[in-house]
Amino acid sequence: MSRLVASVSAQPRVSTALGEARRRAASVPYIAYFAILVLVAFLADPISFTRSWNEGRSAMLAIVPLVFLEAGKRSLAPLESGRKSLMAWLTLGAAAVYYFAYAQSSVFNAVVSAGTNLGVNQSIVQFSWVWGIDYAVTSVFLVSLLLLDRGSKTITPLIYTVGMASFLFIDVLLPENTLGPFGYVVPPVLRLVAGTLDLFIPGAAHSQGNVLTLQNHVGDTLNLQVFWPSAGLDGIVIGLLVVFAICVKAGTGWGRGTAYLLIGVVGSFLVNVLRLVLLAAYAMGNITNPQAFQAFHSVIGELIFIPWIIAFVVLILRRESKIATRALSQTPESSSDL
Numbered sequence: 001m002s003r004l005v006a007s008v009s010a011q012p013r014v015s016t017a018l019g020e021a022r023r024r025a026a027s028v029p030y031i032a033y034f035a036i037l038v039l040v041a042f043l044a045d046p047i048s049f050t051r052s053w054n055e056g057r058s059a060m061l062a063i064v065p066l067v068f069l070e071a072g073k074r075s076l077a078p079l080e081s082g083r084k085s086l087m088a089w090l091t092l093g094a095a096a097v098y099y100f101a102y103a104q105s106s107v108f109n110a111v112v113s114a115g116t117n118l119g120v121n122q123s124i125v126q127f128s129w130v131w132g133i134d135y136a137v138t139s140v141f142l143v144s145l146l147l148l149d150r151g152s153k154t155i156t157p158l159i160y161t162v163g164m165a166s167f168l169f170i171d172v173l174l175p176e177n178t179l180g181p182f183g184y185v186v187p188p189v190l191r192l193v194a195g196t197l198d199l200f201i202p203g204a205a206h207s208q209g210n211v212l213t214l215q216n217h218v219g220d221t222l223n224l225q226v227f228w229p230s231a232g233l234d235g236i237v238i239g240l241l242v243v244f245a246i247c248v249k250a251g252t253g254w255g256r257g258t259a260y261l262l263i264g265v266v267g268s269f270l271v272n273v274l275r276l277v278l279l280a281a282y283a284m285g286n287i288t289n290p291q292a293f294q295a296f297h298s299v300i301g302e303l304i305f306i307p308w309i310i311a312f313v314v315l316i317l318r319r320e321s322k323i324a325t326r327a328l329s330q331t332p333e334s335s336s337d338l
Contacts, residue, residue, distance in 0.1 A: 026085040031075035044099035052298040054127045071152040091144040132168030163238035186210045232272035250320040
């Protein structure tokens with residue numbers, strides 16, 4: 001009899017604990033779901049966040065900042081209903097299963113084998129093919145989370161991941177050993193890089209076609225063959241798509257929107273040239289250590305480009321906020337004059 005009483009008395013405590021757990025799960029800030037998505041991907045494969053654009057998930061680092069920049073304070077509030085919160089947690093559960101499964105060598109090899117059977121170039125199948133699929137799947141998870149708060153109309157994180165997936169699949173169709181139409185941007189970029197290096201170290205660099213030749217102070221030379229993905233075209237285009245989305249959402253109008261895009265083009269181009277100059281300078285100092293150069297090459301792009309895009313978006317939003325505030329302050333005067 002005492003056991004029955006103890007069992008019955010324990011039931012309210014269990015239901016209370018479950019109710020408290022549901023309440024806490026439903027009170028999680030909206031932006032936290034995106035942070036958890038990135039965290040799960042990181043825990044599943046930490047090394048993938050330290051690799052270059054077609055060898056890992058480093059571009060996912062832009063997801064959380066873009067959500068906050070676009071949704072603002074709304075991203076710090078919980079979702080409107082427990083049902084939406086449940087859908088968010090189910091999405092994260094599915095993402096966890098996917099990311100940890102994708103990190104398994106058997107799954108990785110199966111994806112590579114499928115790409116090989118489809119005729120994907122052997123030099124690119126374990127890079128752009130594998131991670132193009134990964135960014136495409138990540139985009140599906142983002143769509144699921146973004147649709148849970150349609151009021152914020154957040155889209156830039158999705159633009160970033162879909163853009164990455166698109167360029168990776170373009171790289172599959174036009175692998176780096178076949179320059180394709182994008183290859184026309186490489187020679188002028190390399191000439192500018194060589195000219196910039198020569199300003200500081202005369203005779204240290206010259207370019208011919210898509211090859212940048214470097215020479216250090218002891219006479220050692222290194223030829224860097226640069227293909228269109230390494231020239232940074234993907235980052236420039238994706239960054240401009242993000243800026244375009246922000247301009248449309250902020251209602252900048254054609255005039256200011258065009259100006260922002262032009263500034264974005266010039267700024268992204270110069271940031272990309274800076275990236276290549278730093279890469280070349282690092283290569284000159286580590287000509288006999290290709291592993292160190294490869295490690296630097298893997299992280300320098302995101303370390304420079306993601307902060308630039310975020311900073312530029314912040315400047316656009318602040319300027320548009322000031323313009324909107326000024327317009328509102330002038331409205332009463334205009335109506336009183338009438």
